[in-house]
Amino acid sequence: MSKFIGLIRNEHMKTFRRLSTWIMFGIAAALLITIAAFTAYYAEDSSGDWRADTEQQMQDLQKQVENGDVEAAAVQQDLTTMQYQLDQDIAPVQSDSLASYMESVMYYCAPFLILFIAIIAGGLVSTEFGTGTIKLLLTKTPSRFSVLTSKYVSMFITTVIFFIFFIGFSFIVGGIFFGFNGFDAKSVIFDNGETVTNNLLASTMRDYGLNFVQTLIYATIAFALSTIFRNTALAIGFSIFISMFFPTISFILSRYDWSKYILFNNVDLTVYNPGNVPAVDGMTLGFSIVVMAIYFVIITVITWFSFMKRDVTA
Amino acid sequence: MQKQPAVEIKQVTKVIRGRKIIDRVNFSIYPGEVFGFLGPNGAGKTTTIRMIVGLMGITDGDILIKGNSIKTSHGAAMKHIGAIVENPEMYKYLSGYLNLVHFARMSDGVDKERINEVIELVGLKNRINDKVKTYSLGMRQRLGIAQALLHRPDVLILDEPTNGLDPAGIREMRHYIRNLAEKEGLAVIVSSHLLSEMELMCDRIGVLQQGKMLGVQQVHEMSSEQTQMVSFQVEPLEQAAIVLRDMGSKKPEIKDKQIIIELTRDEIPAAAAKLAKEAISIYGIQAETKTLEDTFLELTGGKEIV
Numbered sequence: 025m026s027k028f029i030g031l032i033r034n035e036h037m038k039t040f041r042r043l044s045t046w047i048m049f050g051i052a053a054a055l056l057i058t059i060a061a062f063t064a065y066y067a068e069d070s071s072g073d074w075r076a077d078t079e080q081q082m083q084d085l086q087k088q089v090e091n092g093d094v095e096a097a098a099v100q101q102d103l104t105t106m107q108y109q110l111d112q113d114i115a116p117v118q119s120d121s122l123a124s125y126m127e128s129v130m131y132y133c134a135p136f137l138i139l140f141i142a143i144i145a146g147g148l149v150s151t152e153f154g155t156g157t158i159k160l161l162l163t164k165t166p167s168r169f170s171v172l173t174s175k176y177v178s179m180f181i182t183t184v185i186f187f188i189f190f191i192g193f194s195f196i197v198g199g200i201f202f203g204f205n206g207f208d209a210k211s212v213i214f215d216n217g218e219t220v221t222n223n224l225l226a227s228t229m230r231d232y233g234l235n236f237v238q239t240l241i242y243a244t245i246a247f248a249l250s251t252i253f254r255n256t257a258l259a260i261g262f263s264i265f266i267s268m269f270f271p272t273i274s275f276i277l278s279r280y281d282w283s284k285y286i287l288f289n290n291v292d293l294t295v296y297n298p299g300n301v302p303a304v305d306g307m308t309l310g311f312s313i314v315v316m317a318i319y320f321v322i323i324t325v326i327t328w329f330s331f332m333k334r335d336v337t338a
Numbered sequence: 339m340q341k342q343p344a345v346e347i348k349q350v351t352k353v354i355r356g357r358k359i360i361d362r363v364n365f366s367i368y369p370g371e372v373f374g375f376l377g378p379n380g381a382g383k384t385t386t387i388r389m390i391v392g393l394m395g396i397t398d399g400d401i402l403i404k405g406n407s408i409k410t411s412h413g414a415a416m417k418h419i420g421a422i423v424e425n426p427e428m429y430k431y432l433s434g435y436l437n438l439v440h441f442a443r444m445s446d447g448v449d450k451e452r453i454n455e456v457i458e459l460v461g462l463k464n465r466i467n468d469k470v471k472t473y474s475l476g477m478r479q480r481l482g483i484a485q486a487l488l489h490r491p492d493v494l495i496l497d498e499p500t501n502g503l504d505p506a507g508i509r510e511m512r513h514y515i516r517n518l519a520e521k522e523g524l525a526v527i528v529s530s531h532l533l534s535e536m537e538l539m540c541d542r543i544g545v546l547q548q549g550k551m552l553g554v555q556q557v558h559e560m561s562s563e564q565t566q567m568v569s570f571q572v573e574p575l576e577q578a579a580i581v582l583r584d585m586g587s588k589k590p591e592i593k594d595k596q597i598i599i600e601l602t603r604d605e606i607p608a609a610a611a612k613l614a615k616e617a618i619s620i621y622g623i624q625a626e627t628k629t630l631e632d633t634f635l636e637l638t639g640g641k642e643i644v
């Protein structure tokens with residue numbers, strides 16, 4: 025067991041002694057600060073009374089409908105939401121608040137997390153083959169199974185570290201820019217014709233959790249391709265390509281019922297949040313979890329089998 | 339009395355995509371000896387070594403390391419092996435020291451002291467904290483050896499250890515290897531396609547060609563019966579040839595202004611005394627251990643060694 029921990033420490037040493045990993049953290053930090061600066065710069069003045077502002081907005085919208093500028097149905101949700109805010113005394117969330125900023129970071133940076141983790145995961149095994157160090161790694165006492173498993177565990181921990189960095193750093197940057205307050209900010213969401221409120225920070229954390237699952241699946245795919253094909257470019261390229269373009273493909277395929285069995289249609293669990301809809305009608309959270317679990321088992325079995333059985337000719 | 343072999347290669351065959359790369363190779367290596375694995379390019383030296391260290395599967399046969407099958411007890415077998423396969427590849431972005439820490443974590447009972455001891459042994463102390471990408475090939479070779487010795491193995495396997503080294507480096511490597519075998523009792527397997535190099539460093543040499551073990555030859559046959567080719571640089575040649583006529587088993591030959599004759603070790607001083615007695619000037623006597631090369635050429639059918 026202590027040797028397995030040693031293996032994980034080795035993998036961590038290799039990940040975090042690489043310049044490329046620190047460049048990723050650097051890019052992430054720059055990104056978060058940029059988002060904060062833009063948010064602060066473009067934020068609307070909100071010094072006034074929010075009730076008066078909201079009432080004014082509602083009147084403006086109604087006027088537009090009367091003039092025939094917009095369809096009544098199109099603004100119905102907005103009007104209902106605003107009325108609800110007035111009735112329930114829920115101040116709308118200001119964009120230049122900590123909670124709103126953290127939510128934006130979560131939303132805009134989810135693809136970056138997938139990108140960074142896929143880059144790391146896609147090189148974990150194949151670079152050892154590329155540099156020939158795999159020969160040293162596999163000619164020590166630990167079995168091939170433990171070597172590969174330690175790499176996967178290390179990848180998992182690295183993913184956790186990246187998520188903690190994004191959450192922690194956005195909290196600090198957001199606090200510095202917008203003040204450490206407004207933790208109880210609530211947003212109003214329209215779900216199935218009903219208005220519901222939710223705590224913005226809590227829902228942001230929930231979505232980080234759901235994105236973590238998605239990131240881990242893409243990372244697992246990159247890791248698997250890296251192991252099976254021993255090719256870093258392929259592993260990183262494919263997983264990032266899919267993560268970026270699948271939403272489009274998914275839209276095209278959504279009219280076919282069988283497309284709900286495609287793994288990538290099930291990895292984004294935020295579609296089951298209130299107010300969102302899944303790609304194919306009738307998909308449920310439970311369904312997606314089962315589909316992911318089945319794919320996960322198949323992918324890992326193939327990956328581990330391939331790593332343990334094949335000749336090393338690097 | 340025969341010692342327990344450190345490595346036993348038993349009827350090992352390797353088939354890759356229908357091609358027999360290694361064909362029923364069979365040999366053993368004993369503690370304290372340096373075993374040379376000689377063969378032209380593509381003979382299958384690296385493939386055999388890869389099978390010994392478990393990087394490649396064995397199609398048929400078995401390999402035992404201190405009695406542990408590499409097929410069924412990888413961990414127990416690898417505990418006894420330190421190896422460099424082909425090139426000493428290390429993590430270039432890590433320092434030499436961190437590379438050793440990395441491999442120390444993969445082995446049992448390797449502490450800081452042992453790491454420092456090994457660094458001292460291979461003479462890398464001054465550069466050990468530099469990144470490996472700044473190392474010369476010779477330094478990487480040393481780091482490779484350090485890595486292989488870290489866990490005090492009983493068997494050291496080096497695939498072409500002198501590849502890319504300068505003459506001084508080669509001599510030093512040879513010295514290391516002999517020392518490890520003689521003083522520490524390690525069984526060492528080295529591969530090479532240079533016979534001359536192997537002769538200086540090995541106790542036994544196995545000749546591999548096209549996946550077949552053609553034979554295993556003892557290098558330093560010091561027994562008095564073993565004959566060797568001896569060349570005499572003498573004047574006058576013809577007279578000397580007559581003097582040496584009844585020595586050795588075959589007739590002396592005159593080649594390149596010297597006399598070549600096959601003699602046993604004990605006959606060399608006797609021959610010199612005889613020549614001196616006949617007032618023949620002796621400018622030099624060389625005993626050439628040609629027998630090995632002859633054997634090698636015989637075995638490989640006179641094929642050029644690359």
Ligand SMILES: Nc1ncnc2c1ncn2[C@@H]1O[C@H](COP(=O)(O)OP(=O)(O)OP(=O)(O)O)[C@@H](O)[C@H]1O
Nearest residue numbers: 337354359377378379380381382383384385386531
């Ligand atoms: N992965 C592989 N797939 C197919 N053939 C292979 C593979 N690896 C090695 N071979 C073949 O096996 C034979 C032996 O190769 P090997 O590398 O063991 O030779 P070698 O004796 O180490 O040669 P060298 O002196 O050039 O290092 C060669 O004919 C080679 O083409």
Ligand SMILES: [Mg+2]
Nearest residue numbers: 383384385497
């Ligand atoms: Mg070779």
